[in-house]
Amino acid sequence: MQYRHFGKLDWKVSALGFGAMRLPILDGKSSNIDQAKATEMIRYAIDNGVNYFDTAYVYHDQKSEGAVGLALKDGYRERIKIATKLPIWLVKTTADFNRLLNEQLERLQTDHIDFYLLHALNKGSWQKILDLNLIEEAEKALADGRIRHLGFSFHDKLDTFKQIVDGYDKWTFCQIQYNFMDTEFQAGKEGLQYAAAKGLAVVIMEPLRGGKLAADIPAARPLWESAAIQRKPADWALQWLWNQPEVAVVLSGMSTLDQLKENVESAAVSSIGLLSAQELELVEKVNKELTARSPIPCTACEYCLPCPHGVNIPRNFESYNNAAMYNDVNDSRMDYKMWISDPEKASECIQCDECLDKCPQQIAISTWMPVIDSVLGQGQPFVEKVA
Numbered sequence: 001m002q003y004r005h006f007g008k009l010d011w012k013v014s015a016l017g018f019g020a021m022r023l024p025i026l027d028g029k030s031s032n033i034d035q036a037k038a039t040e041m042i043r044y045a046i047d048n049g050v051n052y053f054d055t056a057y058v059y060h061d062q063k064s065e066g067a068v069g070l071a072l073k074d075g076y077r078e079r080i081k082i083a084t085k086l087p088i089w090l091v092k093t094t095a096d097f098n099r100l101l102n103e104q105l106e107r108l109q110t111d112h113i114d115f116y117l118l119h120a121l122n123k124g125s126w127q128k129i130l131d132l133n134l135i136e137e138a139e140k141a142l143a144d145g146r147i148r149h150l151g152f153s154f155h156d157k158l159d160t161f162k163q164i165v166d167g168y169d170k171w172t173f174c175q176i177q178y179n180f181m182d183t184e185f186q187a188g189k190e191g192l193q194y195a196a197a198k199g200l201a202v203v204i205m206e207p208l209r210g211g212k213l214a215a216d217i218p219a220a221r222p223l224w225e226s227a228a229i230q231r232k233p234a235d236w237a238l239q240w241l242w243n244q245p246e247v248a249v250v251l252s253g254m255s256t257l258d259q260l261k262e263n264v265e266s267a268a269v270s271s272i273g274l275l276s277a278q279e280l281e282l283v284e285k286v287n288k289e290l291t292a293r294s295p296i297p298c299t300a301c302e303y304c305l306p307c308p309h310g311v312n313i314p315r316n317f318e319s320y321n322n323a324a325m326y327n328d329v330n331d332s333r334m335d336y337k338m339w340i341s342d343p344e345k346a347s348e349c350i351q352c353d354e355c356l357d358k359c360p361q362q363i364a365i366s367t368w369m370p371v372i373d374s375v376l377g378q379g380q381p382f383v384e385k386v387a
């Protein structure tokens, strides 16, 4: 295993961190964790040098922390650092901070959490944290030792990210979604560099875009095959991250022991600056090749918003474009069903055309919306172009 600086701390983190959001499950039920397999994986990771474990109150229908706690018995807890997260959306009053934190300590069967994150921050939840004085509560938990370091994970735009980084001067770390396809998404590369320059350790989540970048994508295959050194797609994506000095630890949400073994092997040979200029160019080419597959040239500038009927236009476009980019329409259908709320779905468009003049890319928004709903919402065949 390779170890890396963790911000300003006098402690080194393994290049690979274990994300406990995709533990092996039984009967296809997220809440039904296969404890024997999860324990085997977690202990294999520790025995092979992984020292950072990331979970959250809500993962696996609130069962992940308990599963991690069980796996860390028999002396494994003392060998690693645990990160877990406060679900801000479940916090209604200031007192909820302690209630949830104490419950998490019990689930994890530990007396302290090494890295405590305020989960999935965005503009609204940051304001809630300030309104409910949750930073003060966290400082009390830091003082009494229940938590050792405070950080946050993030899902919003870059300017909000900078505002949160600058909004508290004692963050130890932050966690962002970052991979070679998401360099300008949410915090992105600029956010990574911004936080690292301020001394925060930056923890990477979704390094494989939830698994999409590990797949054998037909559009990317000939490019990967042209490389002088052959790597699997997952290895390319991980090495691209470890290549960057601002990255502290890359979390992977592995669901099988084989994936874990592969990623441990990748991490063992990783280093800053490992990839040559040609290899970095190749990754860039894969990015361009996949991006070029997007049928809709939306840049998510959001000039079209707010839609008077509540449609989240860029989000619907993103889901549709992903189907083409990653050659996986079923995944986008699932995304549309599960993660775009009904009032924000393409189906709500009434073709009022108020957005048309606002789109710098001159996308035929109201023509696309019924197409998106028919393909993603009603299972019709994928369409590349609209008239």
Ligand SMILES: NC(=O)c1ccc[n+]([C@@H]2O[C@H](COP(=O)([O-])OP(=O)(O)OC[C@H]3O[C@@H](n4cnc5c(N)ncnc54)[C@H](OP(=O)(O)O)[C@@H]3O)[C@@H](O)[C@H]2O)c1
Pocket: 018, 019, 020, 021, 022, 054, 055, 119, 120, 153, 154, 155, 175, 204, 205, 206, 207, 208, 209, 210, 211, 212, 214, 215, 234, 251, 252, 253, 254, 255, 258, 259, 260, 262, 263
């Ligand atoms: N704070 C937050 O808001 C937040 C949000 C998201 C994630 N996270 C954390 O960050 C962690 C990492 O994110 P993620 O789970 O989305 O990571 P990811 O690495 O982008 O995706 C994980 C998926 O990649 C696939 N995979 C991993 N290694 C592979 C390999 N060697 N070969 C082939 N496929 C491989 C698996 O997909 P299959 O299972 O389909 O095979 C796995 O489930 C999470 O586990 C969680 O701890 C936090």
